Amino acid sequence: MRDAREEIAMDLDVLSTPGHLISLAARGFARLSETRLKPLGFGLGHVPVLVALRDGQASTQRDLARFAKVEQPPMAQMLARMERDGLIRRTPDPADGRSSRVTLTEAAETRLPDAVATLIAGNQEVLDGFSETETQQLVSLLQRLLTNLDRVASEG
Numbered sequence: 001m002r003d004a005r006e007e008i009a010m011d012l013d014v015l016s017t018p019g020h021l022i023s024l025a026a027r028g029f030a031r032l033s034e035t036r037l038k039p040l041g042f043g044l045g046h047v048p049v050l051v052a053l054r055d056g057q058a059s060t061q062r063d064l065a066r067f068a069k070v071e072q073p074p075m076a077q078m079l080a081r082m083e084r085d086g087l088i089r090r091t092p093d094p095a096d097g098r099s100s101r102v103t104l105t106e107a108a109e110t111r112l113p114d115a116v117a118t119l120i121a122g123n124q125e126v127l128d129g130f131s132e133t134e135t136q137q138l139v140s141l142l143q144r145l146l147t148n149l150d151r152v153a154s155e156g
Contacts, residue, residue: 022145029126036118040111041085045078047119050087050112053104060099 014020033044042050048068052058058067065075079102082088087108093099104112127135 018145022142029122032122032126033119036122037115040115040118041087041107042111042115046082046087047115049075049078049082050104050108051116053088053102054109054112059101059103060093061102062099064102 030044037044049064052064052067058064061072061075061079065072079088083090086105088102089105090100090102093101
């Protein structure tokens, strides 16, 4: 049987777990990034899609959903908004009549470097006081964490 002090200590410990702290950091990064990307006409969710299209890593809705690690319905909604906002265009896929190819518009290509620079600058600001080694270590640890999350999710 636990007494009240043990329960309070348990509640405080959960707020210091990596999962909770990473969640707080992710929300903070997202708010900062959204605020800074908005004047450029982008949302944070647009950036992985635009980079994937620019770099040739994806060209269909299915590929983009897989790349961004989101389900197809939300990707379809985001692509519709991006098309409406003049960031992408869709053309019929000559190899598959049921599918379409997604490409960047000139407007998106022109503004994308500023968006990437904005995100990088924000990262540098919030990592102020971290050494290059610490930053590389943090990135490496987060990549391992994401790999583990993917594994656990696929097992569950």
